[in-house]
Amino acid sequence: MEPKKYQKGRGAQKNTPNQFLQHVYEMREDFLEFCRLEGEEAESNKTQYIPIFPKTIVNKVDSPDVGMMYSMNPYQGCEHGCIYCYARNAHEYWGYSAGLDFERKILIKKAAPELLEAKIKHKNWKACTIVLSGNTDCYQPAEQKFEITRKCLEVFLKYRHPVGIITKNALVLRDLDILKELNTHQLVGVNVSVTSLSEKTRRKLEPRTASIQKRLKTIKVLSENNIPVNAMLAPMIPGINSHELLPLAKAVADHGARSFAITVVRLNGAIGQIFTDWIKKAMPDRAEKVLHLIQDCHGGSINDSRFGVRNRGEGKIAQQIHDMAHLARKKYFRDRQFPRLRTDLHEPYKNGQMKLF
Numbered sequence: 001m002e003p004k005k006y007q008k009g010r011g012a013q014k015n016t017p018n019q020f021l022q023h024v025y026e027m028r029e030d031f032l033e034f035c036r037l038e039g040e041e042a043e044s045n046k047t048q049y050i051p052i053f054p055k056t057i058v059n060k061v062d063s064p065d066v067g068m069m070y071s072m073n074p075y076q077g078c079e080h081g082c083i084y085c086y087a088r089n090a091h092e093y094w095g096y097s098a099g100l101d102f103e104r105k106i107l108i109k110k111a112a113p114e115l116l117e118a119k120i121k122h123k124n125w126k127a128c129t130i131v132l133s134g135n136t137d138c139y140q141p142a143e144q145k146f147e148i149t150r151k152c153l154e155v156f157l158k159y160r161h162p163v164g165i166i167t168k169n170a171l172v173l174r175d176l177d178i179l180k181e182l183n184t185h186q187l188v189g190v191n192v193s194v195t196s197l198s199e200k201t202r203r204k205l206e207p208r209t210a211s212i213q214k215r216l217k218t219i220k221v222l223s224e225n226n227i228p229v230n231a232m233l234a235p236m237i238p239g240i241n242s243h244e245l246l247p248l249a250k251a252v253a254d255h256g257a258r259s260f261a262i263t264v265v266r267l268n269g270a271i272g273q274i275f276t277d278w279i280k281k282a283m284p285d286r287a288e289k290v291l292h293l294i295q296d297c298h299g300g301s302i303n304d305s306r307f308g309v310r311n312r313g314e315g316k317i318a319q320q321i322h323d324m325a326h327l328a329r330k331k332y333f334r335d336r337q338f339p340r341l342r343t344d345l346h347e348p349y350k351n352g353q354m355k356l357f
Contacts (some may be wrong), residue, residue: 003162015097016270029197052107057115071134076107082206087135089269098270113151127346131164139169153178159349162341168193170214186342193232223256228297235265238293249328259338264313267302333350
């Protein structure tokens with residue numbers, strides 16, 4: 001049987017088993033062979049949009065390693081296909097694989113704006129920054145079609161509620177009008193992810209994301225409109241992009257970012273299998289070296305669940321990465337600071353008192 005070819009345009013190269021399912025569906029080899037002989041596709045590589053109907057949308061974040069208290073995700077799964085994405089594991093809770101299913105079966109929460117409004121209008125809710133999205137990108141390609149993120153931003157503006165955004169898609173500029181209005185009240189901050197300055201690397205690591213130039217332009221446009229931007233130079237993957245940390249920091253600083261953050265890659269759960277399979281197909285010449293370097297950052301394992309350590313890593317290689325980050329902050333971000341968002345404007349709007357004016 002011929003070896004499977006590398007699938008361009010996708011991050012994961014296979015579906016891994018779902019740890020929560022007792023029975024697993026697999027295509028029989030005789031059926032796959034029949035498809036090959038007949039010139040047919042055994043399965044579609046097209047993206048599916050699947051509506052789901054959650055009862056709540058705002059999630060409390062308990063992890064001490066994440067700089068947010070609440071997040072919300074208009075979409076589950078992400079067509080961007082970033083091979084390292086920690087959110088892949090969450091797709092298993094919905095009965096899908098963390099591999100190709102995560103990129104091809106996108107779950108759509110059309111009621112997100114209404115659920116958000118109900119949450120922040122509740123009498124016991126105290127305003128606290130809610131981040132779009134803590135898990136999957138709120139500006140992934142599905143947003144062009146469904147515009148759920150834009151509708152949620154309108155709710156945040158209506159109730160003068162602070163919101164953070166994490167994205168690696170230039171589509172965020174479509175909503176510049178709302179972002180500018182939110183920013184007049186100091187209610188929004190945007191985190192733009194930039195993981196490499198090499199398009200070749202970007203296309204392999206994050207196949208359906210915006211180009212590097214578009215992301216840098218996004219930082220520039222937001223910054224020119226005084227909207228605060230934090231650059232997410234994460235994850236740092238030794239042997240792939242960690243050597244770019246200093247030029248990355250300079251590039252985002254030159255385009256107006258006020259701060260940056262890093263993490264050291266970790267490959268928990270199914271992501272370890274998915275990443276290992278991917279790198280042996282996408283970068284076979286350096287696969288073993290990269291995997292060993294990642295292990296060196298996590299006590300000999302690619303999997304690390306220890307609070308306080310898992311995102312930082314440990315050992316000499318992780319320390320070198322953090323030393324470079326420290327140098328980058330001193331060199332390029334000495335007089336810059338990401339502002340704290342306001343929470344004191346929300347209460348009068350929540351209670352409807354502004355209607356009196």
